[in-house]
Amino acid sequence: MKTLMRPCQMSCVAVGLTSVSAQLFIARQGRFEMATKDRIIQLTRRDFLKLAGTAGAGLAFSVYLDACAPVADPPEIAPVIPTDSRPTPIPSFMWEPNIYLKIDHQGILTVIAFRSEMGQGIRTAIAMLIADELDLEWSSVRMEQAPADGRYGDQVTGGSQSIRTQYGTLRKAGATARQMLVNAAAQTWAVSADQCETKAGQVIHPDGKQKLPYGQLVEAAAEMDIPGDVKLKDNASLHLVGTKIGHWDAPEIVTGKAVYGLDVRLPDMLFAVIARCPVFGGRYSSYDDSETLTIPGVRQVVALPTSIAVVGDNSWAVIQGRNALKVIWDEGRQASLSSEDLLSQATDNLPRPGSAGDDSIDAVYTMPYEAHATMEPMNSTAYVNDEVCEVWAPTQNPQEVQRMISRMVGISRKNITVHVPLLGGGFGRRLQADYAVEAAQVSQAIQAPVQVLWTRDDDMHHDYYHEMSVHYARGSLSAIRMPRIQTRGGSGVPTGAWRSVGEFSQAYPTQCFIDEIAVAAQRDPLDVRLELYQDRAVGVIKLAAEKADWGGPLPDGWGRGMGYHATFGVTYVAQVAEVSVDVSGKVRVHRVVCAVDCGKVVNPDAVTAQMEGGIAFGLTAALKAEATFENGRAQQNNFHDYPILQMSEMPVVEVYIMESEERPTGIGEMGVPPIAPAVANAVFNATGKRVRHIPIRPEDLV
Incomplete structure (x- = not known):
C-alpha cells in the first residue's frame, strides 16, 4: 500500500523542565499552562524565565519530528519528561567538587560540558577524560550542557583547541574528585588513603575485600579538604582514554530526539x-x-x-x-562590489608568472570566497x-x-x-x-x-565568508627548498573563521607548488617532501604513502596525488588521493588515504570521524562550490547553486593514526587543508593538466 508523505515541515519541540529546581518551581507556582498527553502544568512566562534561570542548563527537551510523517498516521506530541504523574525523585545529595562534574548518591557522574557540541564529539571527549580519572564505567556517565559562564574562562569552541588546552585540567578535575572519595573511604575505615585503590566506581580497602561505592561516599567526600596536588593516572592505567567510544549524542541524533x-x-x-x-x-x-x-x-x-x-x-x-x-x-x-573585480585587483598586486628568473619556476594560484553552508541555518x-x-x-x-x-x-x-x-x-x-x-x-x-x-537563502547571503586569496609561488630548481609565497586577498566582503581558517589557504598553493617543483626537477613528489620536512611530518608522509601504495599501478585515466599540512603547527596530516577524470572532464575521487599524528588519542573513533568529515568538507571546496558577488550581492542562494559533496560522491577514506604519547592536539579542522592540493596533484598525475584554482571544473580539463 502506498503511503502518502506530506511536504517536509519544520521540526518542533516542547520544553520539559526536568531539573530538580525546575520541578520544585513548578510545584510552587503552578500557573504556566503546558499541555501534554498526561497532564497540564501551569506557569506564567515571567515565572518560566525565573524557572529557566534557576534550572540553568538543566533543561531537558523532548522532540517530535514531523518532517515526513505519513498522512495516515497523525503525529503524537512527545510528552514532557517525566511521562507519569509521579514526581521525579529528588536526589538527596549532589556532590559538586568542582565546576566540571557532580556525583549523586547513586554514584552517577554528571559531566558539565562547557564547550559547544557541533558533531565533533567534544562532549564525549570531555566526559571520557573525567570519567577515566574517576575510575568510573561509561554506563555511569551523564551529560549536562553549561550555559555561558565566566568560571570556565574562555568557552570558545574553535581553533581545534578544546582538548589541546583543557586536557590536563579535565584529568585533574576527575583525579581530584577521586582522591577526595578515597580520602573519605580511608577515614571511614581508619586506614591510609595511599593503601586504598579505586575501580568501577568503588573505593577498595587495603584488604582487597571491603568496598565502598562512590554514591555512599559523596557526603563524606564533600567534607574533605580539596587536595592541593593530585597524581594523575599513568597512561597504562587509563581504561577509557584511547578506546573507541561512540558519540554521546548519536542515539538522540539518529532517533530525531536531539535538540538543536x-x-x-x-x-x-x-x-x-x-x-x-x-x-x-x-x-x-x-x-x-x-x-x-x-x-x-x-x-x-x-x-x-x-x-x-x-x-x-x-x-x-x-x-x-x-x-x-x-x-x-x-x-x-559596496553596491558595485564584484568578486571578479576583487580577484583582478589581488592578482594585479602580485608579480606576474614568468618573472622568477633563471633556474626558478613560479605560478599563481587562486582560491574563491567560500560559504559555511551549515546544515542548520x-x-x-x-x-x-x-x-x-x-x-x-x-x-x-x-x-x-x-x-x-x-x-x-x-x-x-x-x-x-x-x-x-x-x-x-x-x-x-x-x-x-x-x-x-x-x-x-x-x-x-x-x-x-x-x-x-534564517532561511537557506538568508544563510548564503549574509555569511561571514572564508576569504578569497591569490598566491604567487616561486621556487628554485637548483636548491630544493620550501616555496616562497606571496598572498593577496579582497576587501568589502564580511569574512570570518572557516573550518581550518588560513591553514586551508596556505596548504593549497604550497603543496601544489611542491609538486610543480618536483615535476620540473624530474623528481618524485614524495621524495621532495621527505627532503623538505622533518620529524613528525616525515612520519605521517611516509605512513600515508605506504598505505596508499605510492608508485603502485592504477587503472588508465587515474592519478594519485599527495598533500601534507600541520594545521596550527600542532597536528600533522598527510593525505593521498586517488582520482579518475572521464572524457567530459569530471573528476571522481575514489580513495583517500589519510595519516594523522595528533599526539595522545582520546577517542580513535572521533579522530577518524573528524578526518572523514574534514575531507568531505574540503572536497566541496576543491571540486564543487564557491561564493561569488555581483553588485554587492551574493549570487548563490541554496544548494542548487552552491553544491556540497553528496553521499554518492564521497570517496573511500582510510584513516591511520600514529601512535604517540605526546600531549593531545586538535583534530576538528585538521583534515581539511591537505585534501584540495592532494586532489589537484592527482588530477595532474592523471591528465598532465595543471589546474591552479579551485574549484576544479570539468571545463578545466577538456
Whole structure:
C-alpha cells in the first residue's frame, strides 16, 4: 500500500523542565499552562524565565519530528519528561567538587560540558577524560550542557583547541574528585588513603575485600579538604582514554530526539524573519508593510537599526510576510562590489608568472570566497523582559553572545543567560553573534519570546565568508627548498573563521607548488617532501604513502596525488588521493588515504570521524562550490547553486593514526587543508593538466 508523505515541515519541540529546581518551581507556582498527553502544568512566562534561570542548563527537551510523517498516521506530541504523574525523585545529595562534574548518591557522574557540541564529539571527549580519572564505567556517565559562564574562562569552541588546552585540567578535575572519595573511604575505615585503590566506581580497602561505592561516599567526600596536588593516572592505567567510544549524542541524533536551536519552543513563543539589505553594509531607507500585515498569522513588523523584522505565529506566515514587504534600501558604498573585480585587483598586486628568473619556476594560484553552508541555518530564540534576557543560541562562543547582546540591547551581562543547544554544524560561522543579537533585539521590541529564523537563502547571503586569496609561488630548481609565497586577498566582503581558517589557504598553493617543483626537477613528489620536512611530518608522509601504495599501478585515466599540512603547527596530516577524470572532464575521487599524528588519542573513533568529515568538507571546496558577488550581492542562494559533496560522491577514506604519547592536539579542522592540493596533484598525475584554482571544473580539463 502506498503511503502518502506530506511536504517536509519544520521540526518542533516542547520544553520539559526536568531539573530538580525546575520541578520544585513548578510545584510552587503552578500557573504556566503546558499541555501534554498526561497532564497540564501551569506557569506564567515571567515565572518560566525565573524557572529557566534557576534550572540553568538543566533543561531537558523532548522532540517530535514531523518532517515526513505519513498522512495516515497523525503525529503524537512527545510528552514532557517525566511521562507519569509521579514526581521525579529528588536526589538527596549532589556532590559538586568542582565546576566540571557532580556525583549523586547513586554514584552517577554528571559531566558539565562547557564547550559547544557541533558533531565533533567534544562532549564525549570531555566526559571520557573525567570519567577515566574517576575510575568510573561509561554506563555511569551523564551529560549536562553549561550555559555561558565566566568560571570556565574562555568557552570558545574553535581553533581545534578544546582538548589541546583543557586536557590536563579535565584529568585533574576527575583525579581530584577521586582522591577526595578515597580520602573519605580511608577515614571511614581508619586506614591510609595511599593503601586504598579505586575501580568501577568503588573505593577498595587495603584488604582487597571491603568496598565502598562512590554514591555512599559523596557526603563524606564533600567534607574533605580539596587536595592541593593530585597524581594523575599513568597512561597504562587509563581504561577509557584511547578506546573507541561512540558519540554521546548519536542515539538522540539518529532517533530525531536531539535538540538543536531550531527545535527550541517556549510558551507563547512567536517567530520572526529579518529583511536585511542584500548589499553588505547597507540599511533600509523606508518600507511599506501594509501588504505584509494582511498575511494571516503575521502579528507585527518591527524596525531594527538596519533591518526589518516580520513577527508572527509560525514560520510560514512570517516568511510570506517578508516576501510581501516593500523596502527601499540604502545600499551604501559596496553596491558595485564584484568578486571578479576583487580577484583582478589581488592578482594585479602580485608579480606576474614568468618573472622568477633563471633556474626558478613560479605560478599563481587562486582560491574563491567560500560559504559555511551549515546544515542548520543560523537561528536563535530569546526572551527579553524586565531587564533580563534569556537566549537559546546554537553558538560556538556563548560569552560573545552575552557581550554583544549586552552592548546592542543595553542589558547587563549578569542578567543575560545563554543556553547552548546542539549545533547543526558550526565550521566557524557560529563564532559570530549576529543572529543571537537579532533575536534579543526583536524580543525586546515585542516583549515576548521569539525565535528568529534564517532561511537557506538568508544563510548564503549574509555569511561571514572564508576569504578569497591569490598566491604567487616561486621556487628554485637548483636548491630544493620550501616555496616562497606571496598572498593577496579582497576587501568589502564580511569574512570570518572557516573550518581550518588560513591553514586551508596556505596548504593549497604550497603543496601544489611542491609538486610543480618536483615535476620540473624530474623528481618524485614524495621524495621532495621527505627532503623538505622533518620529524613528525616525515612520519605521517611516509605512513600515508605506504598505505596508499605510492608508485603502485592504477587503472588508465587515474592519478594519485599527495598533500601534507600541520594545521596550527600542532597536528600533522598527510593525505593521498586517488582520482579518475572521464572524457567530459569530471573528476571522481575514489580513495583517500589519510595519516594523522595528533599526539595522545582520546577517542580513535572521533579522530577518524573528524578526518572523514574534514575531507568531505574540503572536497566541496576543491571540486564543487564557491561564493561569488555581483553588485554587492551574493549570487548563490541554496544548494542548487552552491553544491556540497553528496553521499554518492564521497570517496573511500582510510584513516591511520600514529601512535604517540605526546600531549593531545586538535583534530576538528585538521583534515581539511591537505585534501584540495592532494586532489589537484592527482588530477595532474592523471591528465598532465595543471589546474591552479579551485574549484576544479570539468571545463578545466577538456
